[in-house]
């Protein structure tokens with residue numbers, strides 16, 4: 001298993017492991033779908049790898065790595081919740097477990113979606129986070145860093161994941177054996193977020209949703225605007241694709257307004273994009289992008305769906 005992307009963060013960890021100079025607690029932050037949990041596991045595996053030769057960690061063949069891949073490495077624990085909260089009991093179990101010294105090497109704990117910890121759970125974790133046993137490392141992941149208690153934030157080193165390049169997305173798709181023939185442009189719609197790219201590639205209704213969204217944007221007829229509002233109201237699962245397509249058109253229109261027409265995502269719709277860019281000012285388009293970003297963020301906080309539809313279909 002090799003991790004694709006985030007080379008800067010991985011190199012920092014590899015260097016830190018080699019010199020045994022790493023801090024004891026980290027938080028991996030970044031948008032949902034960007035690969036935080038996978039990266040946390042990859043780093044954990046590297047931390048537990050017992051190979052000391054001159055290879056990139058994790059080696060993948062030592063006993064610790066093999067055990068890790070089979071989910072039986074006793075020095076690795078994941079704390080997570082499929083429901084709303086990570087509760088204090090789960091943190092107490094972590095504290096009990098962390099006190100038990102491993103036979104050799106390190107122990108690594110990953111707390112997934114750390115923002116799910118209740119305030120009590122976060123408070124319970126504080127002391128351990130500040131001063132865990134020397135052999136222990138704790139890695140938190142969250143797409144909502146600001147919602148963690150300040151006292152938690154001040155005790156962990158933050159590593160923010162960057163969007164992937166198109167090339168990295170291609171490699172990720174290849175690794176998952178996805179045929180990209182004729183679909184490569186879909187990768188550009190994902191803003192470098194692998195989770196979104198994979199979701200768009202897997203969506204069999206992608207073409208239909210894209211066409212409906214483009215019709216809404218390019219057709220000046222007011223009835224098509226109303227129609228699209230109703231279409232989205234009835235098709236909640238079309239919303240994410242629609243947002244990605246809208247954003248890509250807005251960004252394309254901005255490029256046109258800056259005379260950078262070569263980098264268009266929707267190059268197959270160039271004529272429409274040119275017309276759209278002529279009809280809208282740069283300020284107008286920038287406002288549309290920030291409106292869309294606000295809706296995207298609020299949707300994560302359970303914004304009312306119809307309200308979201310009404311906002312993004314505002315003319």
Ligand SMILES: [Zn+2]
Pocket residue numbers: 048049050051058059060061062063064065
């Ligand atoms: Zn290894």
